[in-house]
Amino acid sequence: MLRRILAGMVCGVIAGESVASEPPLTQSPTPDALSLDTLDAWVNLLRLDEQELCFLDIAWRDTFAQGVEEAYRVRKPVLLWAMNGHPLGCT
Amino acid sequence: MPAADEVHQLSTRKDATGDLFRLIAEKGHYAGRTKPTSTRQGIYAAAPSGAFLASINSRNPRAVEKMLREALANWEAMPESERFADHQDLGGQSWSRLYPEDGMVLQIFSRDLPGKEASGDWRDLAWNQDFAWFRRGEVLSFIPESRKLGERIEVDPKLVRRLSSLHLVDNVRGQVPPFNDRDVREAELTATITAIGNNTLTLRLKGKTRAEASGVWSVNGHRDTPKDHHRGVACDLLGEAVFNTDKERFTSFELVALGERWGGAKYNARADDLGRGPIGYLLTLSRSDARVAPASIWRYGW
Numbered sequence: 001m002l003r004r005i006l007a008g009m010v011c012g013v014i015a016g017e018s019v020a021s022e023p024p025l026t027q028s029p030t031p032d033a034l035s036l037d038t039l040d041a042w043v044n045l046l047r048l049d050e051q052e053l054c055f056l057d058i059a060w061r062d063t064f065a066q067g068v069e070e071a072y073r074v075r076k077p078v079l080l081w082a083m084n085g086h087p088l089g090c091t
Numbered sequence: 092m093p094a095a096d097e098v099h100q101l102s103t104r105k106d107a108t109g110d111l112f113r114l115i116a117e118k119g120h121y122a123g124r125t126k127p128t129s130t131r132q133g134i135y136a137a138a139p140s141g142a143f144l145a146s147i148n149s150r151n152p153r154a155v156e157k158m159l160r161e162a163l164a165n166w167e168a169m170p171e172s173e174r175f176a177d178h179q180d181l182g183g184q185s186w187s188r189l190y191p192e193d194g195m196v197l198q199i200f201s202r203d204l205p206g207k208e209a210s211g212d213w214r215d216l217a218w219n220q221d222f223a224w225f226r227r228g229e230v231l232s233f234i235p236e237s238r239k240l241g242e243r244i245e246v247d248p249k250l251v252r253r254l255s256s257l258h259l260v261d262n263v264r265g266q267v268p269p270f271n272d273r274d275v276r277e278a279e280l281t282a283t284i285t286a287i288g289n290n291t292l293t294l295r296l297k298g299k300t301r302a303e304a305s306g307v308w309s310v311n312g313h314r315d316t317p318k319d320h321h322r323g324v325a326c327d328l329l330g331e332a333v334f335n336t337d338k339e340r341f342t343s344f345e346l347v348a349l350g351e352r353w354g355g356a357k358y359n360a361r362a363d364d365l366g367r368g369p370i371g372y373l374l375t376l377s378r379s380d381a382r383v384a385p386a387s388i389w390r391y392g393w
Contacts, residue, residue: 027205027215034329034349036295042347046373048200052218060095062381065108065181067094071139072178074092077166079159080115080135082098084358085266088379090221090386 119146127313136162140176186384204369255300264360310355311362322354
């Protein structure tokens with residue numbers, strides 16, 4: 001959930017916009033039992049959708065060191081998202 | 092400049108990167124904190140010099156927005172001389188040095204499936220992800236040697252055990268320790284050639300995994316006393332993949348793992364839901380440019 005919140009926050013603040021609230025919570029229905037006939041449906045259910053991946057709209061550098069190096073080059077501040085478990089992986 | 096990183100490594104590494112992170116974090120929201128943990132996780136804004144701007148660790152959108160606006164205001168007010176120090180090369184070692192350039196990177200998404208009473212909050216739509224890395228030789232272990240239609244191969248059991256113990260874990264709501272190899276009770280995966288094209292092999296993947304562990308641990312962060320617990324994940328696997336024989340790489344790989352999880356661990360937020368529940372995973376070729384290592388890369392033995 002923090003992934004989604006942070007994406008909206010950063011994009012909104014940088015653009016000088018007010019920030020949207022969280023989307024509603026609804027689970028998708030599941031396909032029939034896993035088989036070759038239902039495989040595509042299960043793949044689609046389990047794959048993350050665009051909204052879930054919106055945090056990748058931000059061009060996160062993979063490491064703090066890389067972010068600092070580039071911040072020096074472009075003369076900007078660093079925004080660091082640091083979690084137990086890499087935020088772009090399993091956190 | 093947005094950057095993401097793993098906080099434990101940042102907090103503990105003994106080099107210029109670690110020093111710079113600690114300079115910032117020790118002015119932030121968890122400065123000096125040792126209990127209940129010494130974590131410094133959160134969102135930090137700082138000048139490249141390490142001059143602190145603002146920080147927070149919150150899921151509240153308004154609170155994060157407020158922190159970002161405060162950081163920008165502090166940046167605007169900060170003299171140029173404070174923003175930039177004498178530049179030093181941060182560099183240093185990272186797991187990304189092991190990135191399998193000529194191998195395969197899978198992205199693994201995990202979700203709870205319907206079947207339990209809804210919580211009415213973030214837990215109903217929780218998901219997580221991880222990366223699984225394969226070296227070139229490991230990739231080729233998915234391909235039957237004869238490369239003939241109908242030929243079948245047992246994927247290297249070591250790889251399937253690695254998937255079961257390190258990747259098919261209940262991380263949907265949060266981090267969970269990997270299983271030990273000895274916890275893996277079942278781990279089999281076959282790859283059968285179902286079609287042959289000009290330069291492609293289509294493979295059907297089918298198998299199952301089961302890992303379970305018992306021991307004494309907490310299941311509610313720092314709010315419960317460690318006691319006897321049992322946790323596990325059991326899955327059926329089914330998928331299809333296309334292997335390009337010219338490039339010797341997979342161009343498509345979709346493996347679904349469906350099954351049950353039970354029990355909890357200290358930080359995977361299952362304290363309210365320790366019974367059996369349905370869980371699903373998708374293992375697919377990574378579309379990410381990120382060279383983020385698998386969560387339990389140290390267990391790969393690379």
